[in-house]
Amino acid sequence: xxxxxxxxxxxxxxxxxxxxxxxxxxxxxxxxxxxxxxxxxxxxxxxxxxxxxxxxxxxxxxxxxxxxxxxxxxxxxxxxxxxxxxx
Numbered sequence: 386x387x388x389x390x391x392x393x394x395x396x397x398x399x400x401x402x403x404x405x406x407x408x409x410x411x412x413x414x415x416x417x418x419x420x421x422x423x424x425x426x427x428x429x430x431x432x433x434x435x436x437x438x439x440x441x442x443x444x445x446x447x448x449x450x451x452x453x454x455x456x457x458x459x460x461x462x463x464x465x466x467x468x469x470x471x472x
Contacts, residue, residue: 392422393429404439409449416453426454 400415401407407415412433419429430450437443 389424389428390432393419393424393432396422396424396429397433404436405441407433407440407446408442409445412446412450413453416450416457420457426458430454 396418397415400418401411415433416426416429419426433440433450434447437447440446
């Protein structure tokens with residue numbers, strides 16, 4: 386297990402505790418904690434999704450987490466001058 390995975394699992398334990406306790410509210414806390422620890426929230430969400438069969442109300446949790454990721458990661462960010470080539 387890599388250090389990133391270990392840290393991610395620790396954050397999940399702190400925010401959600403168990404798969405059965407993974408809710409719309411604490412999944413957002415988990416993703417925010419991942420971001421603060423410089424772990425890609427999309428990577429974290431992919432890991433959580435691997436366990437979706439153990440998460441009650443996965444549809445809602447998935448939607449909330451997808452919305453959070455879209456709102457808080459570079460996916461939806463506008464291009465800045467430094468990202469553009471000169472011509």
